[in-house]
Amino acid sequence: KQEVTQIPAALSVPEGENLVLNCSFTDSAIYNLQWFRQDPGKGLTSLLLIQSSQREQTSGRLNASLDKSSGRSTLYIAASQPGDSATYLCAVRPIFKAAGNKLTFGGGTRVLVKP
Amino acid sequence: EAGVAQSPRYKIIEKRQSVAFWCNPISGHATLYWYQQILGQGPKLLIQFQNNGVVDDSQLPKDRFSAERLKGVDSTLKIQPAKLEDSAVYLCASSLGHRSNQPQHFGDGTRLSIL
Numbered sequence: 411k412q413e414v415t416q417i418p419a420a421l422s423v424p425e426g427e428n429l430v431l432n433c434s435f436t437d438s439a440i441y442n443l444q445w446f447r448q449d450p451g452k453g454l455t456s457l458l459l460i461q462s463s464q465r466e467q468t469s470g471r472l473n474a475s476l477d478k479s480s481g482r483s484t485l486y487i488a489a490s491q492p493g494d495s496a497t498y499l500c501a502v503r504p505i506f507k508a509a510g511n512k513l514t515f516g517g518g519t520r521v522l523v524k525p
Numbered sequence: 526e527a528g529v530a531q532s533p534r535y536k537i538i539e540k541r542q543s544v545a546f547w548c549n550p551i552s553g554h555a556t557l558y559w560y561q562q563i564l565g566q567g568p569k570l571l572i573q574f575q576n577n578g579v580v581d582d583s584q585l586p587k588d589r590f591s592a593e594r595l596k597g598v599d600s601t602l603k604i605q606p607a608k609l610e611d612s613a614v615y616l617c618a619s620s621l622g623h624r625s626n627q628p629q630h631f632g633d634g635t636r637l638s639i640l
Contacts, residue, residue, distance in 0.1 A: 414567070442626070453529070453616055453631035454568070499567050511556060511623045512581060515567030 412437045414502060416516035424524050429487035431519050433500035438478050441503040445474055445485050448497045448518070457498075458485070462505065490523045497521070527551065529632035531617050537638045543605035546635045550598070550619030556580075557594055558629060559602050560616040568616055574600065575623050604637075612639045 413436045423429060433443070442461045446454040458474040460467045460483065466475040471488040487494055497520045501513040530549040538544050550557050555576050560568035571590065573581040576597035585592070589608070594600040604611055614636050618629040 416567075419565070444628075451633070451636070453618075453633045455631075456628060459628070501567070511620055511627060511629065512570060512573065513568075513629065515569070517565065517567050 412440075412502060412504065412514045414500060414514050414516035416498075416500060416519050418519060419517065420520040420522075422522040422524065423490055425490060425492060427490055429485075429490050429494065429521060429523075431485040431487075431498050431500075431521070433483040433485070433516055435481045435483075435502050435514075437504075438481055439505045440478065441505045443474075443476055443483050443500060443502050444513070445472075445483075446499045446501065448499060454499065490521075492523050492525050495521055495523050529617055529619055529630055531615075531632035531635055533635055534633065535636050535638075537640065538607055539640045540609055541606040543603065544607055544637065545601050545603045546615050546617075546637075548600045548602070548617030548632060550600070550617070551630055554619035554621055554630075555597070556620045556623045556627075557600050558618040558620075559592055559600070560618065562614045562616055562634070564613070571602070573623070580623060607637075607639050609639050612637060 444459045445457045458467045460476045473486045476483045497518045499518045501515045557574045559571045562568040571585045572592045574594040577594045592602045614634040616634045618631045620627045620629045
Protein backbone atom coordinates (compact mmCIF):
# COMPACT_ATOMS: atom_id res chain seq x y z
CA LYS A 411 0.00 0.00 0.00
CA GLN A 412 1.38 3.39 -1.04
CA GLU A 413 2.10 5.84 1.77
CA VAL A 414 3.07 9.47 1.21
CA THR A 415 4.68 11.57 3.94
CA GLN A 416 5.42 15.27 4.08
CA ILE A 417 7.78 16.70 6.66
CA PRO A 418 7.62 19.21 8.24
CA ALA A 419 3.89 19.61 8.82
CA ALA A 420 4.33 23.37 9.20
CA LEU A 421 6.98 25.88 8.21
CA SER A 422 7.41 29.61 8.85
CA VAL A 423 9.96 31.73 6.98
CA PRO A 424 10.67 35.44 6.50
CA GLU A 425 9.83 36.98 3.14
CA GLY A 426 12.56 36.52 0.55
CA GLU A 427 13.89 33.25 1.92
CA ASN A 428 13.82 30.14 -0.28
CA LEU A 429 11.34 27.42 0.66
CA VAL A 430 12.18 23.72 0.57
CA LEU A 431 9.30 21.27 0.96
CA ASN A 432 9.83 17.52 1.17
CA CYS A 433 7.70 14.59 0.08
CA SER A 434 8.51 10.90 0.41
CA PHE A 435 6.63 7.83 -0.84
CA THR A 436 7.04 4.15 -0.06
CA ASP A 437 6.26 2.51 -3.43
CA SER A 438 8.45 3.63 -6.33
CA ALA A 439 6.04 2.18 -8.93
CA ILE A 440 4.51 5.56 -9.70
CA TYR A 441 3.25 7.01 -12.97
CA ASN A 442 3.79 10.60 -11.89
CA LEU A 443 3.93 12.91 -8.88
CA GLN A 444 2.02 16.12 -8.53
CA TRP A 445 2.35 19.14 -6.24
CA PHE A 446 -0.77 21.06 -5.25
CA ARG A 447 -1.45 24.27 -3.39
CA GLN A 448 -4.46 24.65 -1.09
CA ASP A 449 -5.59 28.01 0.28
CA PRO A 450 -7.86 28.10 3.34
CA GLY A 451 -11.44 27.17 2.45
CA LYS A 452 -10.50 26.35 -1.11
CA GLY A 453 -9.93 23.31 -3.26
CA LEU A 454 -6.61 22.16 -4.67
CA THR A 455 -4.72 23.99 -7.39
CA SER A 456 -2.16 22.02 -9.38
CA LEU A 457 1.33 23.54 -9.36
CA LEU A 458 3.65 21.05 -11.03
CA LEU A 459 3.41 17.52 -12.36
CA ILE A 460 6.52 15.37 -12.82
CA GLN A 461 6.36 12.22 -14.91
CA SER A 462 8.20 9.20 -13.51
CA SER A 463 10.77 9.48 -16.32
CA GLN A 464 11.61 13.09 -15.44
CA ARG A 465 14.05 14.38 -12.84
CA GLU A 466 12.60 17.84 -12.42
CA GLN A 467 9.97 20.31 -13.55
CA THR A 468 10.03 24.11 -13.37
CA SER A 469 7.42 26.86 -13.46
CA GLY A 470 8.46 30.40 -12.64
CA ARG A 471 9.79 30.49 -9.06
CA LEU A 472 8.81 26.86 -8.52
CA ASN A 473 11.04 23.86 -9.13
CA ALA A 474 10.19 20.28 -8.26
CA SER A 475 12.63 17.39 -8.34
CA LEU A 476 11.91 13.67 -8.33
CA ASP A 477 14.15 10.80 -7.26
CA LYS A 478 11.98 7.78 -7.85
CA SER A 479 14.53 5.23 -6.69
CA SER A 480 14.77 6.80 -3.25
CA GLY A 481 11.08 7.68 -3.12
CA ARG A 482 11.56 11.42 -2.72
CA SER A 483 10.43 14.68 -4.24
CA THR A 484 11.33 18.22 -3.27
CA LEU A 485 9.50 21.42 -4.09
CA TYR A 486 11.63 24.57 -4.12
CA ILE A 487 10.04 28.01 -4.05
CA ALA A 488 12.54 30.78 -4.68
CA ALA A 489 12.37 34.19 -3.03
CA SER A 490 9.21 33.48 -1.03
CA GLN A 491 6.44 36.07 -0.81
CA PRO A 492 3.56 36.46 1.68
CA GLY A 493 1.23 35.33 -1.12
CA ASP A 494 2.96 31.95 -1.06
CA SER A 495 1.41 31.26 2.35
CA ALA A 496 -0.76 28.17 1.89
CA THR A 497 -0.74 24.41 2.41
CA TYR A 498 1.31 22.45 -0.12
CA LEU A 499 0.37 18.84 -0.86
CA CYS A 500 2.12 16.22 -2.91
CA ALA A 501 0.33 13.25 -4.46
CA VAL A 502 1.39 10.21 -6.47
CA ARG A 503 -0.37 8.20 -9.14
CA PRO A 504 0.21 4.44 -9.45
CA ILE A 505 1.75 2.93 -12.56
CA PHE A 506 -0.66 0.03 -12.82
CA LYS A 507 -3.57 0.47 -15.25
CA ALA A 508 -6.02 -1.20 -12.91
CA ALA A 509 -5.50 1.57 -10.36
CA GLY A 510 -6.59 4.17 -12.89
CA ASN A 511 -6.14 7.82 -11.98
CA LYS A 512 -6.11 7.31 -8.21
CA LEU A 513 -4.15 9.93 -6.27
CA THR A 514 -2.53 9.17 -2.91
CA PHE A 515 -1.84 12.35 -0.98
CA GLY A 516 0.62 13.31 1.72
CA GLY A 517 -0.58 15.20 4.79
CA GLY A 518 0.65 18.54 3.48
CA THR A 519 3.03 21.23 4.70
CA ARG A 520 1.44 24.43 5.98
CA VAL A 521 3.62 27.38 4.98
CA LEU A 522 3.59 30.87 6.44
CA VAL A 523 5.71 33.57 4.84
CA LYS A 524 6.10 36.55 7.14
CA PRO A 525 6.43 40.05 5.63
CA GLU B 526 -14.42 27.01 -18.65
CA ALA B 527 -16.51 26.68 -15.52
CA GLY B 528 -14.87 24.73 -12.72
CA VAL B 529 -16.18 21.98 -10.50
CA ALA B 530 -19.18 23.26 -8.53
CA GLN B 531 -20.06 21.98 -5.08
CA SER B 532 -22.85 22.81 -2.67
CA PRO B 533 -23.43 23.60 0.06
CA ARG B 534 -20.15 25.27 1.10
CA TYR B 535 -20.79 24.64 4.79
CA LYS B 536 -23.03 22.30 6.74
CA ILE B 537 -23.49 21.84 10.47
CA ILE B 538 -25.53 18.91 11.77
CA GLU B 539 -25.85 16.86 14.91
CA LYS B 540 -24.55 13.32 15.13
CA ARG B 541 -26.91 10.64 13.87
CA GLN B 542 -28.52 13.08 11.43
CA SER B 543 -28.21 12.66 7.68
CA VAL B 544 -26.60 15.00 5.17
CA ALA B 545 -26.11 15.18 1.41
CA PHE B 546 -23.57 16.97 -0.76
CA TRP B 547 -23.86 17.81 -4.43
CA CYS B 548 -21.22 18.07 -7.14
CA ASN B 549 -21.39 19.27 -10.73
CA PRO B 550 -18.21 18.37 -12.64
CA ILE B 551 -16.62 20.21 -15.52
CA SER B 552 -18.64 19.70 -18.68
CA GLY B 553 -17.47 16.68 -20.64
CA HIS B 554 -15.53 15.12 -17.78
CA ALA B 555 -16.34 11.43 -17.60
CA THR B 556 -14.57 10.70 -14.31
CA LEU B 557 -15.71 12.07 -10.96
CA TYR B 558 -14.08 11.65 -7.56
CA TRP B 559 -15.17 12.28 -3.97
CA TYR B 560 -12.45 12.88 -1.39
CA GLN B 561 -12.61 13.30 2.39
CA GLN B 562 -10.09 15.70 3.91
CA ILE B 563 -9.87 15.66 7.70
CA LEU B 564 -8.30 18.74 9.28
CA GLY B 565 -4.50 18.60 9.05
CA GLN B 566 -4.48 15.64 6.66
CA GLY B 567 -4.33 15.15 2.92
CA PRO B 568 -7.45 14.20 0.93
CA LYS B 569 -8.45 10.54 0.95
CA LEU B 570 -10.33 9.08 -2.02
CA LEU B 571 -13.78 7.81 -1.05
CA ILE B 572 -15.22 6.87 -4.42
CA GLN B 573 -14.43 7.22 -8.12
CA PHE B 574 -17.00 7.12 -10.92
CA GLN B 575 -16.42 6.54 -14.59
CA ASN B 576 -19.58 7.96 -16.22
CA ASN B 577 -22.29 6.48 -13.96
CA GLY B 578 -20.36 3.37 -12.93
CA VAL B 579 -18.23 2.94 -9.81
CA VAL B 580 -14.51 2.34 -10.48
CA ASP B 581 -13.20 2.36 -6.91
CA ASP B 582 -15.10 2.57 -3.62
CA SER B 583 -12.67 0.58 -1.51
CA GLN B 584 -12.32 3.35 1.12
CA LEU B 585 -15.98 4.30 1.31
CA PRO B 586 -17.59 3.37 4.69
CA LYS B 587 -20.53 1.69 3.04
CA ASP B 588 -22.50 1.20 6.25
CA ARG B 589 -23.13 4.95 6.41
CA PHE B 590 -21.89 6.57 3.18
CA SER B 591 -23.50 6.29 -0.22
CA ALA B 592 -22.93 8.04 -3.52
CA GLU B 593 -24.56 8.08 -6.89
CA ARG B 594 -23.97 9.64 -10.26
CA LEU B 595 -27.18 9.31 -12.19
CA LYS B 596 -26.94 10.07 -15.91
CA GLY B 597 -23.15 10.29 -15.59
CA VAL B 598 -23.04 14.01 -14.80
CA ASP B 599 -23.93 15.39 -11.34
CA SER B 600 -23.22 13.38 -8.25
CA THR B 601 -24.46 13.30 -4.67
CA LEU B 602 -22.69 11.95 -1.60
CA LYS B 603 -24.81 11.06 1.42
CA ILE B 604 -23.96 10.26 5.02
CA GLN B 605 -26.57 8.54 7.18
CA PRO B 606 -26.24 8.51 10.15
CA ALA B 607 -23.38 10.96 10.69
CA LYS B 608 -20.71 10.37 13.35
CA LEU B 609 -18.41 12.87 15.01
CA GLU B 610 -15.43 11.53 13.05
CA ASP B 611 -17.14 12.49 9.77
CA SER B 612 -16.29 16.14 10.43
CA ALA B 613 -14.15 17.04 7.42
CA VAL B 614 -14.07 18.84 4.10
CA TYR B 615 -15.59 16.80 1.27
CA LEU B 616 -13.92 17.58 -2.03
CA CYS B 617 -15.23 16.70 -5.44
CA ALA B 618 -12.92 16.47 -8.46
CA SER B 619 -13.33 15.56 -12.11
CA SER B 620 -11.12 14.58 -15.03
CA LEU B 621 -11.66 13.90 -18.70
CA GLY B 622 -11.08 10.19 -18.16
CA HIS B 623 -9.59 7.70 -15.76
CA ARG B 624 -6.17 7.41 -17.40
CA SER B 625 -3.19 8.34 -15.21
CA ASN B 626 -2.09 11.23 -17.43
CA GLN B 627 -5.33 13.17 -17.08
CA PRO B 628 -5.32 15.91 -14.43
CA GLN B 629 -7.99 16.14 -11.78
CA HIS B 630 -9.72 19.48 -11.23
CA PHE B 631 -11.01 20.17 -7.74
CA GLY B 632 -14.00 22.05 -6.40
CA ASP B 633 -13.81 24.23 -3.28
CA GLY B 634 -15.37 21.54 -1.11
CA THR B 635 -18.12 21.29 1.49
CA ARG B 636 -17.04 21.77 5.08
CA LEU B 637 -19.04 19.47 7.38
CA SER B 638 -19.16 19.96 11.13
CA ILE B 639 -20.80 17.36 13.36
CA LEU B 640 -21.98 18.52 16.80
